[in-house]
Amino acid sequence: MLTFLLRRLFQSFLVLLVTGLIAFSMFRFVGDPVEVMLGQERTTEDIAELRDRLGLNDPFPVQYANFLWGAMNGEMGVSFQQGRPVSDLIAERAPATLELAAVSGLIAVVLGIVFGVYTANNGRGIVAQTIMTGSLIGVSLPTFLIGILLINLFAVELRWLPSNGRGETVDLGWWDTGLLTASGLQAMILPAITLGLYQMTLIMRLVRSEMMEVMRQDFIRFARARGLSERSVTFGHALRNTMLPVITVIGLQLGSIIAFAIITETVFQWPGIGLLFINAINSVDIPVMAAYLMLISVMFVAINFFVDIIYVMIDPRLRVDRAGAR
Amino acid sequence: MAFAERLRRGWDSDLAYSFRTSPVAIVSATLTLILLVGAIFAPLIAPYDPFDPATLNLMNGRTPPFSANQITGDYFLLGTDDQGRDMFSTILYGLRISLFVGFSAVLFALVLGVTLGLIAGYAGGWTDTIIMRVADIQLTFPSILLAMLISGVAQVWVDPADRQEAAIIVLIVAIGLSDWVQFARVVRASVLVERGKEYVQAARLIGRGPTAIMLRHVLPNTLSPVLVIATIGLALAIIAEATLSYLGVGVPPTQPSLGTLVRIGQDFMWSERWILVTSGLTLLVLALSVNLLGDWLRAALNPKLQ
Numbered sequence: 001m002l003t004f005l006l007r008r009l010f011q012s013f014l015v016l017l018v019t020g021l022i023a024f025s026m027f028r029f030v031g032d033p034v035e036v037m038l039g040q041e042r043t044t045e046d047i048a049e050l051r052d053r054l055g056l057n058d059p060f061p062v063q064y065a066n067f068l069w070g071a072m073n074g075e076m077g078v079s080f081q082q083g084r085p086v087s088d089l090i091a092e093r094a095p096a097t098l099e100l101a102a103v104s105g106l107i108a109v110v111l112g113i114v115f116g117v118y119t120a121n122n123g124r125g126i127v128a129q130t131i132m133t134g135s136l137i138g139v140s141l142p143t144f145l146i147g148i149l150l151i152n153l154f155a156v157e158l159r160w161l162p163s164n165g166r167g168e169t170v171d172l173g174w175w176d177t178g179l180l181t182a183s184g185l186q187a188m189i190l191p192a193i194t195l196g197l198y199q200m201t202l203i204m205r206l207v208r209s210e211m212m213e214v215m216r217q218d219f220i221r222f223a224r225a226r227g228l229s230e231r232s233v234t235f236g237h238a239l240r241n242t243m244l245p246v247i248t249v250i251g252l253q254l255g256s257i258i259a260f261a262i263i264t265e266t267v268f269q270w271p272g273i274g275l276l277f278i279n280a281i282n283s284v285d286i287p288v289m290a291a292y293l294m295l296i297s298v299m300f301v302a303i304n305f306f307v308d309i310i311y312v313m314i315d316p317r318l319r320v321d322r323a324g325a326r
Numbered sequence: 327m328a329f330a331e332r333l334r335r336g337w338d339s340d341l342a343y344s345f346r347t348s349p350v351a352i353v354s355a356t357l358t359l360i361l362l363v364g365a366i367f368a369p370l371i372a373p374y375d376p377f378d379p380a381t382l383n384l385m386n387g388r389t390p391p392f393s394a395n396q397i398t399g400d401y402f403l404l405g406t407d408d409q410g411r412d413m414f415s416t417i418l419y420g421l422r423i424s425l426f427v428g429f430s431a432v433l434f435a436l437v438l439g440v441t442l443g444l445i446a447g448y449a450g451g452w453t454d455t456i457i458m459r460v461a462d463i464q465l466t467f468p469s470i471l472l473a474m475l476i477s478g479v480a481q482v483w484v485d486p487a488d489r490q491e492a493a494i495i496v497l498i499v500a501i502g503l504s505d506w507v508q509f510a511r512v513v514r515a516s517v518l519v520e521r522g523k524e525y526v527q528a529a530r531l532i533g534r535g536p537t538a539i540m541l542r543h544v545l546p547n548t549l550s551p552v553l554v555i556a557t558i559g560l561a562l563a564i565i566a567e568a569t570l571s572y573l574g575v576g577v578p579p580t581q582p583s584l585g586t587l588v589r590i591g592q593d594f595m596w597s598e599r600w601i602l603v604t605s606g607l608t609l610l611v612l613a614l615s616v617n618l619l620g621d622w623l624r625a626a627l628n629p630k631l632q
Contacts, residue, residue: 011463015463022479137614140561140614140617140618141614142568142585142609142613144569144585144588145610145613148592148602148606151595152595156595156596255467256471259471260471262474262573263470263569263572263573266573278574281478282574282575300467
């Protein structure tokens with residue numbers, strides 16, 4: 001167990017070091033940061049002084065170490081485009097992305113489980129077939145196209161919901177929430193569905209196949225023989241036993257939701273971190289890009305690390321296997 | 327005679343039977359074929375050349391579909407965009423770019439993945455560990471995110487003057503790099519199986535070198551799953567290209583693919599909706615039919631999955 005843990009920790013560390021290196025090289029070698037910062041009017045002394053102050057004369061490993069140290073302390077440089085610290089920009093936009101991710105995650109989990117249980121038990125009904133076909137079409141289409149379809153239907157055609165933005169937000173001092181106003185909630189509906197749809201289908205299909213597997217087993221037949229109601233059999237006995245793989249998938253999908261948020265935020269012009277990143281690419285705002293790269297890799301590495309640990313803790317077989325085989 | 331015989335045998339094969347009895351497969355194959363033909367012969371089919379500024383007439387801008395322009399009297403099947411470009415022609419050329427990038431990206435991923443998979447499986451030891459560890463790590467990131475990050479970072483590296491020309495190559499490499507892992511894993515797994523078989527030992531005994539054994543003996547026996555992954559990979563690559571171009575980090579705006587057209591169409595969705603509807607529908611049909619065709623092929627070639 002300990003060896004496994006250390007191995008995984010080492011591997012995560014290595015990934016972070018490599019992405020850090022990529023982010024750092026972008027900083028250091030794309031364009032000359034001194035030229036960018038000083039502009040046209042400069043003297044040779046100015047350049048030399050700034051190079052010295054920025055530590056650009058230090059050996060490469062020292063510069064890299066300083067960069068990583070800064071990143072760990074939340075210092076990611078200043079945005080070329082907006083002239084403000086990148087850490088401020090990210091902190092300002094994080095609530096929008098996190099709220100969107102949380103709501104769509106919730107939609108995905110709740111609807112995924114409900115639809116999964118329903119289609120498993122009513123496989124031949126028209127409703128179940130419609131849900132299954134719909135989900136197949138849903139996963140086959142690019143996320144942004146689904147968002148645009150929804151906008152066209154509910155914003156352009158029916159004019160029920162806003163097509164972009166976050167609506168009115170309430171500033172709670174440290175958190176800027178859109179969940180407390182009517183317009184904020186309305187603005188949340190379409191993006192949340194767009195973002196959660198893929199994960200919902202995934203969870204639904206998983207729950208469905210696990211359910212069908214479990215329903216065939218003896219203990220379900222015994223539960224029925226004991227005279228338990230169909231509802232109690234489905235939710236109390238069967239669903240419970242499908243939850244292990246479902247929880248793992250939900251954990252792993254957390255990262256994907258954040259990743260796909262880039263697309264959804266662009267479609268709906270949702271002012272979150274993803275949109276910040278896309279705008280940074282288009283305007284070659286390197287500090288913002290580097291910060292996002294670091295942020296997303298830390299997030300993914302952390303999620304995968306914890307999912308692995310949880311997996312090993314839940315399933316004792318993996319403990320022996322992995323410790324022995326690797 | 328031999329040809330007729332071969333045709334009859336092909337018609338009777340399991341794969342053809344599964345195809346004939348699956349309406350989804352027939353419909354999606356037909357649609358894919360139509361789009362493919364449209365893309366390949368775009369210069370012949372398209373009534374206008376959307377990249378030739380000489381044929382553009384701003385007076386023709388914003389003409390609705392199925393009607394003649396009120397000022398110039400020119401007729402456009404699917405209308406025009408704000409610049410007066412014929413939507414039908416622009417979509418055909420966009421389809422061409424989308425499919426070209428999709429196919430090239432899959433080919434790139436296939437060559438890279440198969441090569442690394444062969445090496446990993448055949449060499450074993452440290453080489454194997456390093457390649458597969460990298461693959462494991464890469465699998466933990468969603469491929470579309472990777473393509474986005476690679477293409478975003480790569481665009482920055484390219485000299486601004488070359489960015490337009492390099493964009494498509496950057497895009498192909500980015501999507502290809504994000505998608506090689508599946509190929510490598512499948513090939514490595516079958517190489518591990520094939521490696522111990524008698525025919526490989528026989529080849530080694532008669533003195534063939536490792537490269538020849540890998541390419542001439544082992545590789546042909548690993549190709550059937552590779553084909554399935556390539557079909558599914560094609561759908562993924564087309565979707566990735568469309569998404570990246572929609573986000574503005576894909577093909578340059580001077581060579582719009584379907585994704586770019588959807589992005590342009592979104593700007594006009596409140597007034598000139600046909601720009602979005604025509605390009606969006608084409609992309610929808612393309613993504614759906616290639617995806618369903620891939621699903622069918624996977625199920626047909628691999629009955630265990632059903």
